[in-house]
Each structure stands twice: as structure tokens, then as C-alpha cells.
Amino acid sequence: MGWWQVNADTLAESRFVPSALAETTASLMVLHRGEAAHPGERAWLAAHLPAYRERLAADPLTALLVRAALGRRWIADFLTPTPTGEAGPGDGEAAFEEELARLRATPPDTARADLTVSLRGPLPARLDRSDLPARAADLLAWVWRETVRPTWPRRRRIVEADIVARTRQVGQGGWAAALEGMRPGLRWLGGSRLQINAYDNPPREISGARLLFVPVTPKAGWVSWDLSAAEGAGESGGPARAGAGGVTGRASGGTRPGPVGAAGGPERSRHRYAVVYPCAGQLADPERTAAPEPLGRLLGPARAAVLVLLDAPKSTTQLVALTGQGLGSVGRHLKVLLDAGLVLRRRAGRSVLYYRTAVGDALVRAQGEPAGRRGGLSAKHREKTSE
Template identity: 50%
Template sequence: MSVWLIGADVLARSRFAVSPLIETVAALKALGGHGTHPGQRSWLEAHRPGYRARLAADPFAAAFVKVAFRPRWVADFVVTPPSQTDGGFAEEVGQVRATPPDVARADLATDWPGPLPPELRGDDVSERVADLFEWVWHGTVLPDWPRRRQLLEADIVSRTHQVSSGGWAAALDGMRKGMRWLDNGELQINGYDHPPRDLAGSRLLFIPTTSRRGWVGQGEQRYAVVYPCSGLLADPSIIAPPQALSALLGPVRAIILTQLESPKTTTQLVALTGYGLGSVGGHLRVLRDARLVWRRRSGRTVLYQRTGGGDQLVEMGAR
């Protein structure tokens, strides 16, 4: 398994961050069929025809997505952790554009069976990759960015609450498939058989994304864990609450209560359940009045979670 050695100093300096470029990579992977959510169907239906047309007209783009986004692998230079946690898309894509072409080609060639496709061998490879990312960002992500950013920031608030209440182990365990906190400052990041890597003196970021699967990235003295956001759009049919609970509370309130095992914002609940903001807000008020849900404010964000009574009701309904 791959393990990062993370001392107390590295963990103390680690940060959660939102990355427009990482979300653009997630969108590009989704458009290419690399793991999607039921809730992304309408977005995919709107943008996949344009994506396919772009690949059909651009041999470079077609070769790049084939080589750069293989199952359980992504080229390092396109997911290098951002140098600033509050930077914008232009700054982040600028890092990709500034990648020396020999570095980009070497990243793309990693474990590729044979020579790179001829389209990827030119000295303009980094420029053209950045151009593709800009096309994806402006055409598919930016129009949806306010909603996506709300989901990502809400996830960060929830994870930060987990850190403050249960420590880093509580926040990191299960953050992404195959990752868990071990003893003695060791973080298992995946199941690959690689030598342990000491992150002493490095900067560590945790970046949520709407991608179905996460990945890890690294740059000069910078590392990142990219993980699936807990506020992802979902199909309500796969989060159906116990029948008895639905009969008692009604199906929508039962779904909401079932989802509040951990703190979530109204925005996250809207995304998870598929119901409108007004509907979710109204049901939360009823659940709060019944003392099944409590709320707390963290900065500008309001988090909701089940009370002890709410926990008992969900547990009894599942029997």
C-alpha cells in the first residue's frame, strides 16, 4: 500500500481548499465517462455532445484524454496542487501552461505501453492542454460554478467540524476509497505497493471535488488529496429511508433525517435529496421544532445534524 508519513507539523499546516482547476479536471473526466453520478445526468446530456464534437475535431484533445485519464491514474502535471489556496482558475491553469514540455511528456508517458501518440510529442503540449482546460472551464464548469462552489465549501465546513470534534483521524478515515489514518503519523492513501513517502517540510492540501472518485497530486513541496465531496448530487432512490420512518414522518422528512447523521448544510441536502431549497428548508424547520434536528452556525454557513432523539428514531425505524 502507498503511505505518506505525516508529522504533527505537516498536519498542523495542512488546509482544506477549493480548486477550480481540480473541478475542471473532474468535469473532463466525467464527460469522458470516468465515473458519474445519477444527479449529473442533465449536466452530461447538456455538455457531452459538445465534448464529443471537440474531440472529433481535435486529434490532440482526443489523444490527451486517452493518455492522461486512464483508470485509477491521472497525469501529475494536470493535477499539481495549487500554490495558493485562494487562487482562481486563471492562476491554476497558468501552472499547467508553464509546465516544461519535457516534464509534461514524461508525465504522460508514465506506464504508457509504447511511445506517446504523435499528437502529444510537440513542444506545445502544455499550451494545448491548458487551452483544452480553458474550453472545459468556460463552457461547462463556470456556468455551474456558484452551485458547485457552495457544495464544495459546505463539505469543507463539515470536514472542519469533524476535525475539531474528533481529530484528523475522524476526518480522514473514509474520505476517499482506500484511504485511512494509521498509527504513528501514517496516512494510507491507496492500495498501491509504493515505498512510504515522508512529507516533512511539505504543504498538504485536502481538496473536495464532485468527481465520483478522488486522486492524489504532488508538486514541488506540495501534496494534495482530492476526494469526493459529501454533498454530491444523488438519486433519491438509492438513499431511501426505512419504510416505517417514511410512514411516520413522510418520505421527504425521513430522507432528510436519514442524511443528517453528520453535519450538512441546506445546500448539501438539496443536492443529496434532489428536492428544492424551499421544500428542504420547510422540512428542516419541522424537524427542528420536533427536536429531531439541531443547527449551528460556522461563519456564514449553517450546519444541521440529528439530535440524540433523531438518532434513536432513525435507529428504531431501521429495525
């Protein structure tokens, strides 16, 4: 199995961060795979997959590049640059362009070398050219513009809600609890060891590096590293599987990460390692959290949305992130729901978590039942009792 040696300071200083480019790359992987992980993703695929396939059909060279870069067991390193973690709030456009510029600036020789790794064999003659990074960047720009940016505010809210939930898990149960179920093969082994996948790779010493955790809404994930801030010989990354949790890495101009136990120099603090993982399923699938229209008429659409989201305990911060409503509005809705006996609250550390009562569950669950069965009586039985 592949694992990283992480000391306490590195883990304590690690951060959860959003990345518009990682979100777009994960979306490209779903388009390439052509299979949805949940109903919400199925609707997104139905809306965008035909245009994506049409674009690649009109550009066979880029289609060949995508197939080569998203190999069956490897992802080409240059396609997944490690996020910097410096993106600020906003619509994501500036952050996306800044991250994409790093990909576009990849030296052609590096891109070709990365493709031989993802292909696990020689580079096809048609890909022996210098415009591969530009072509990949142009395709990602198209995926962002046509399929991600229109829904970026909602995606960003889902990502932020996942960050809030993971951060709370760290505070309540430590890193082992937060990492549990994050992505296949990832878990805390103890003894300062973080397992990143189930592949038989040599361990990597990353103590002193910047460790980032990057949630994305599609069902995709990978790990990557960037050692380009340091001096020394370079090394390219390891095995990957798009959507199943892969590995990419670049040490262009960077020191080779030493084996476990190797001494790290002062430049190690400028290394970056990232774990990209899919958001929790109940957050990423909008159809699982959409308020039924009859419930919206009963409670009001905004209040109904809050009630539906409370199938699992959530804080007001998470509800604000998921709904896009203001803190004051969410607070007022929660008070009404509390007074009506539809939700309860409990304290968990520094957070107050809200969750549905049995009555609230029954109210939401009734929206999915035929009208004649609501309330536990069949239509036939009600006809008899009314005679």
C-alpha cells in the first residue's frame, strides 16, 4: 500500500481548501467516464455529455490526448497540478484562470514524459508535439465555461459544507475520524502514517510540507504533489486511477522526497501535497436534498429546504453554505422548526447541531408516498371509515 509519513506539525497545519481547477478536472473525468455516480450527476451528464463528445469528435487529437492522459491506472501529472491553497472567495473565475495558467505553462517535454507514464508505454506519434499543455488547458477551459461555471456557486456551497463537516470531525474525533470514508484506500494508520491508496508504492516522507485536502463534488479523486519550490533533481509521480483515487506528482526542479527516516532540509516546508476527494454523497447529490414542491407550499420553500437537509445533524454554518441563505434567515427557520417540534438541537463541542425529529422525518418521508397512503391509512380504509 502507498503511504506518507506525516509528523504532528504537518498534520496540525494542514488545510481544507476549494479548487476551481480540481472541480473542473474531476468533472472532465466524469465526462470521460460517461457514467454517473448519483441521480444529480446523471442529470448533469445528460445535459453536457453530448456537447462534450461533439467537441472531441471535432478535435480527434485532443480526444487522443484525453484518453492518454486519463489512463486506466495512471493520470498524467501535468493534467492535475497541485492546488496552492491561496484561492480566495468569489465566483472562482480568477482562481481558475490562475491555476490553469500553471498547467498551460508546462514544458512540452514534461507533458510528453508524463503521458508515457499514464500510457504505460511509448507515446503515439500523433502526440509527439509541443502544444499538448495548451490543448489540455483549452479543453479544461471549455469544461469550466460550459459545464462547471454555471453551477459554481452551488458547487462552492457544497464544497464549503463538506469542509465545515470535516473540520468538525477533526475537532470531535481527530484526524482518523475525519479521514474515514473520505476516499477509497485513504485512512490513518497510526504511527504518523497516512495511507493514501492500496497500491504497493514506497512510502514518502512529507513532514514539514504543506498538506492540503481538496473536496470536489464529482465522484473522482487523486493525490498529487509539487516540489518545484526547492532545488535539486526532479521526479515524476505514481500510479493513479481516475475516479477511483489516483496519484500524480511532480518534482520539477524539486528535491526527490527521501525515504521514510530521511532528513528533510529547510526547503521541504515549501513542498505541497494534496489529497483531492469527493464530497460526502448526501451533499454532492442535489436531488437528495431538494425540497418537494408540496412541502415547500406548506412550510415555504426556504424553510422546507432547511428541514430536508437535516436528515443528518448539521450546524447553522453548514446550512448557510448548502442553502445559500443568510445566517439570519437560517436561524429564523430553525427557530420555527424547533417550536413546531420538527427538529431538535444538541451541542457537539463548540458547535450546535440540528437534526429532524421523528415527526420531521415523517413529514419529509410522506412527500414521497402516494397521496392515498399518507397518514398510514389506505384510500380504501378511509372510504370505509367515512361511510
